[in-house]
Amino acid sequence: MRDVYRSLLTTLSGILCLWLILGFWPLSVGSRITLSLLVLLVCGALLWRQRTLSLSREEALRDIQDDSLPPEDFQGAVVLACGDNAALFATENRHRETRQGWYLRVKDAEQLPLLVQHLSLVRPALVSQISVLLAVLPESHLSADAFAQQLRGWQRAVVQCRSTLGSLPPLWTVSWISPPAASADPEPVWFTTVSTRSGIQVHQPGQGNLSLSEWTRETDAAGRLSRLSQALWLDSFLAWQASAVDSLLSVRQSELPAMKPCAQGICMLPVSGAEGNLWQQHIAAITALEPEQSRSEGEPLPLPELLLSALPRHRGISRRMVFWRHIGLIGGVFLVLAMLASFINNQRLIQSVGDHLALYHSLKGEPYQPKLRAQQRLRADGALLDDWLRRGEPVRYRLGLYQGLRLIPPVEAALSDWAPPPPPPPVIKKIVQGPKTVRLDSMSLFDSGKYDLKPGSTKLLVNSLVGIKAKPGWLIVVAGHTDNTGNPGLNQTLSQKRAEAVRDWMRDTGDVPESCFAVQGYGESRPIATNETPEGRALNRRVEISLVPQANACQIPGKPQTPSQDDDVVQNKMEK
Incomplete structure (x- = not known):
């Protein structure tokens, strides 16, 4: 869901940028195209980078499963258990859940900043509830130098969390040590320090919190000796902790700041340890007391629940709110x-x-x-x-x-408030135009494949050719046309013959000289409609008659041409 939110934000940003470029900003076409391509490239690169980082983060956090993380509405403390945390969890468990806290096991120091970053992305509402628990089990270490090196590594990892959280996360330390053999208390005893003003508090099941002095007094004579031995044991451990743990955390190094734990806890109960461990070495150097018998290795150590109330708490922001x-x-x-x-x-x-x-x-x-x-x-x-x-x-x-x-x-x-002057009146010239072209249907004049006029076609010719009159200076052009059915050569001859038949009728009927006519046969070469349909072929089968101006045309034998005013206008138009 985190990656989906980030992809949605990137996509939304790209869409709004394109809207600004294409819909609002006054830019040229070239600038709009260039900026739009740039926005698309940047958004694509960001989406690809987010995908790559997601894959690399999943690889680095392969040991952290989302089902081991607390839910986003978890109200308790989110504790990242570092240090000697193996004894706090069962073998297969990576977290422990209590009423007040959710403890997550951190495998090593390198995983701590990655886990914090992962939590800030998938559970941003829980970021303010994160704290780092530094678990210390001196009985599991044999070398003081190796223990100090391990603490330095965890300290460096805590500092690296600052880039994600904005500040150092709250750090608190809890130690588990075996009580002296003379101790008579069967239950674990907790010694906690929240502030220097309140001092060391002692917590034992059924007794609540007591000060160290009250705890040593409130018992019978038989148990007082056991508590005094535990108090001496505690003083010895505090001296060891001050030299081995607190001195490392509180001293500022070149790259590491000084760290002061916000709370400290010490739990006395039998702890499984190695022979000759640091705690045994320290006890052997200052006292003759011996540690209690070690507990079973399969049973996890008790969690420091009583210290959770002392941790700083802030209200978090959920991923949806972010x-x-x-x-x-x-x-x-x-x-x-x-x-x-x-x-x-x-x-x-x-x-x-x-x-x-x-x-x-x-x-x-x-x-x-x-x-x-x-x-x-x-x-x-x-x-x-x-x-x-x-x-x-x-x-x-x-x-x-x-x-x-x-x-x-x-x-x-x-x-x-202003109008331009009117233009001068145009000069109108009289132009004599001939009549429009007369178009006759061939099938109304001729039988199919014939060029002899049908009986009864005279009336059609008389009605159609009223405007076609012979006049000097005009040529009567009779053109025949056919469809594309049949042989092209025969079609051309047929169109020529049909034009001549119409010409002969006009010549004989009106007593018009031969020089007034021009006969043309085009066959199927000049269709006016498609030949793919019967209607189109019917339109193409036609005879067209038109008047065309031509000098010295239509001369009557024995009479010179007397040009009229209209003929002069036509002649002048032709010369222009």
């Missing part, structure tokens, strides 16, 4: 940038329309062409503003900053 905070931050940044872009766009609109108005008012209108061009620009501005008024302005001008409404009145006033 996600929505990031959403709010991204949305706020987007809104600020979008409003800034909208303000710039509106200022540019005001400046553009203002410049057009200033130029328009500065022109006197003589000559009128410059002012007319300025007026046309203002008309374009007014049409744009009016369109935005009816349909709504573009998004890049919105967010409550649109200034176009106050520009409409001055533009309309400027457009109404």
